Amino acid sequence: MSSNYILSWHESVKNTAGSKAKDDVTSFLKEDGFKVIDTPCGKIAKLLYVYLVLPFIFMMIRKGNIVIQYPTGTPRILKHITFMVKNISGANLIFVIHDIYSLRRFGDDFHDSENELALLNKADGIVSHNSHMTAWLKNSGITSRITDLEIFDYLTPNSIQPLRDYTGSLCLAGNLKKAYFLDNFNARSPLYIFGPGSNDSYNNNIKYMGVYSPEELPEHLTYNFGLIWEGSNTDTCNGAYGEYTRYNNPHKVSLYLSTGLPVIIWKQAALADFVTKNNVGIAIDSLNNIDDILSNVDDEQYRQMKENTDRIAQKMRSGYYIKKAVHSLID
Known part of the structure; x- marks a missing residue:
C-alpha cells in the first residue's frame, strides 16, 4: 500500500x-x-x-x-x-x-x-x-x-501544435491587466494577445484574440513563438513581477512549451537558463529589438527549436519534472 x-x-x-x-x-x-x-x-x-x-x-x-x-x-x-x-x-x-x-x-x-x-x-x-x-x-x-523542479509540467488533452512555416509570428497569453509593457510595444511584428483585462488603446500591431479557459487556449496558439515579459518597460523586465522572474518559473512558459511553441524570454529570467540549455526559444535583453531578433531566425534554426520544444512538451505532458523532483527527495 x-x-x-x-x-x-x-x-x-x-x-x-x-x-x-x-x-x-x-x-x-x-x-x-x-x-x-x-x-x-x-x-x-x-x-x-x-x-x-x-x-x-x-x-x-x-x-x-x-x-x-x-x-x-x-x-x-x-x-x-x-x-x-x-x-x-x-x-x-x-x-x-x-x-x-x-x-x-x-x-x-x-x-x-x-x-x-x-x-x-x-x-x-x-x-x-x-x-x-x-x-x-x-x-x-x-x-x-x-x-x-527545472520547469512546471503541463497536463493538456490538446495535440502538440504542428510545425508551421516560419513567419516570426508572436503571441502572448495571460492576465493582460498586468501586461503594462503593451502600452509601449511598438514593434512592426504583430503581437497576438489572449486573456482577460484587454485595453482598447493598444497600438495597431497588437491584435486581441479573446479569452479562453486553460483547457481551450492551447488549440488557439498557432504562432511561432510565445512571449514571456513582465513590467511596464519594453527595454527590460521591471517592477515586482519583473524582479520575480529572476527566481520563479512562470507557468506561462509551461503553457507555451507543452503546446509546442518555442518561447521568447528575458535574458535575466531564471528560466532563460532552461530555454537556452534546451534550445527551446530565445533569451533577449530587450523587446525593443524584437523585429531584428525574429527576422534573424532562419527556417532551419526554427525547425530545430521546434523539434526540441516538442520533445520537452512530451515530457511535460507526462509529469516528468515533478515526478523526478519528488522522487529525488523521497527515494
Missing part, C-alpha cells in the same frame, strides 16, 4: 491558470501512485475539514511522505496543517513551491518574510523552481533538503 500522499486543495477561480499548476501536480503524483487527501470545496466546509477531519487522517499515516503544495489556503491554515503533519503523522513533509510571497513582494514586510521562511524550514524536503530560487532559499537560512 502506498505510503505517499498529496493534499489537494481546491481553489475557486475560473478562466485563469490560478489553480492549473496545482491541479496538474496532484494529477501527476496520483498517476505515480500517491494517494490524494481531497479537501472539500467551500470556505466553511474546508475549515471544518482542516480542524475536525484532517487530524484523524494524519493520525493514521505512520510513515511515508505527505506532499503539500505551497502556499495552500490562508497562512494560518497552512501553519496549522504543517503543525499536524509534523506532530500528529509519522510522515515526512514535502513542500512543492508554487509561490514565495517574500520573494514576490521583495520582503516588504520583514515579519511576514520571517514567518514564511520559518514555515518553509519545517519541511523535510522542498521542491524549488530552479537553481536561482534554491540559492535564494539557502541564503535566506533554509536548511531543509531542496531539489530543483
Whole structure:
C-alpha cells in the first residue's frame, strides 16, 4: 500500500491558470501512485475539514511522505496543517513551491518574510523552481533538503501544435491587466494577445484574440513563438513581477512549451537558463529589438527549436519534472 500522499486543495477561480499548476501536480503524483487527501470545496466546509477531519487522517499515516503544495489556503491554515503533519503523522513533509510571497513582494514586510521562511524550514524536503530560487532559499537560512523542479509540467488533452512555416509570428497569453509593457510595444511584428483585462488603446500591431479557459487556449496558439515579459518597460523586465522572474518559473512558459511553441524570454529570467540549455526559444535583453531578433531566425534554426520544444512538451505532458523532483527527495 502506498505510503505517499498529496493534499489537494481546491481553489475557486475560473478562466485563469490560478489553480492549473496545482491541479496538474496532484494529477501527476496520483498517476505515480500517491494517494490524494481531497479537501472539500467551500470556505466553511474546508475549515471544518482542516480542524475536525484532517487530524484523524494524519493520525493514521505512520510513515511515508505527505506532499503539500505551497502556499495552500490562508497562512494560518497552512501553519496549522504543517503543525499536524509534523506532530500528529509519522510522515515526512514535502513542500512543492508554487509561490514565495517574500520573494514576490521583495520582503516588504520583514515579519511576514520571517514567518514564511520559518514555515518553509519545517519541511523535510522542498521542491524549488530552479537553481536561482534554491540559492535564494539557502541564503535566506533554509536548511531543509531542496531539489530543483527545472520547469512546471503541463497536463493538456490538446495535440502538440504542428510545425508551421516560419513567419516570426508572436503571441502572448495571460492576465493582460498586468501586461503594462503593451502600452509601449511598438514593434512592426504583430503581437497576438489572449486573456482577460484587454485595453482598447493598444497600438495597431497588437491584435486581441479573446479569452479562453486553460483547457481551450492551447488549440488557439498557432504562432511561432510565445512571449514571456513582465513590467511596464519594453527595454527590460521591471517592477515586482519583473524582479520575480529572476527566481520563479512562470507557468506561462509551461503553457507555451507543452503546446509546442518555442518561447521568447528575458535574458535575466531564471528560466532563460532552461530555454537556452534546451534550445527551446530565445533569451533577449530587450523587446525593443524584437523585429531584428525574429527576422534573424532562419527556417532551419526554427525547425530545430521546434523539434526540441516538442520533445520537452512530451515530457511535460507526462509529469516528468515533478515526478523526478519528488522522487529525488523521497527515494
